[in-house]
Amino acid sequence: MSNTIRVAVAVIQRRDRILIAKRPQHLHKGGFWEFPGGKQENDEPISQALIRECFEELAIIPVKFSPLIQIEHTYPEKSVFLDVWTVTDYMGVPRGVEGQPLVWCPVKQLDEYQFPEANLAIVEAIRR
């Protein structure tokens, strides 16, 4: 679909924990938890979008990352294509640059948080 939004998503891992962030209330799926990331810009390689979004949202620079899963999902309002990466090394200390709460969530406890629908497949992929 031509109006599908392409999104770079970072599953940032530290030992058995994953970094999750709470989406600001005013955004699409506001109040849900998410993996940091955001929309790919024109002509930008997806790995560059991943690095840029991690810097903008968390003030870190991913240095070691690999593809995890790609998910197409249609919400009532829009369609997204999530290009999800596992980040295993980065420079800096993550903080919620936009004021968003962050949690290092044990993999086993990910289902205690409410994610957008499309994320179900991400959580399954993390557990594989």
Ligand SMILES: Nc1nc2c([nH]c(=O)n2[C@@H]2O[C@H](COP(=O)(O)OP(=O)(O)OP(=O)(O)O)[C@@H](O)[C@H]2O)c(=O)[nH]1
């Ligand atoms: N970052 C992120 N976006 C997700 C996840 N799951 C999911 O469905 N999305 C959807 O992907 C879309 C784009 O993400 P985004 O809002 O973070 O994009 P962005 O950072 O560029 O935001 P902006 O437009 O405010 O600059 C949103 O509609 C969001 O609901 C997720 O785990 N992380």
Ligand SMILES: [Mg+2]
């Ligand atoms: Mg974002």
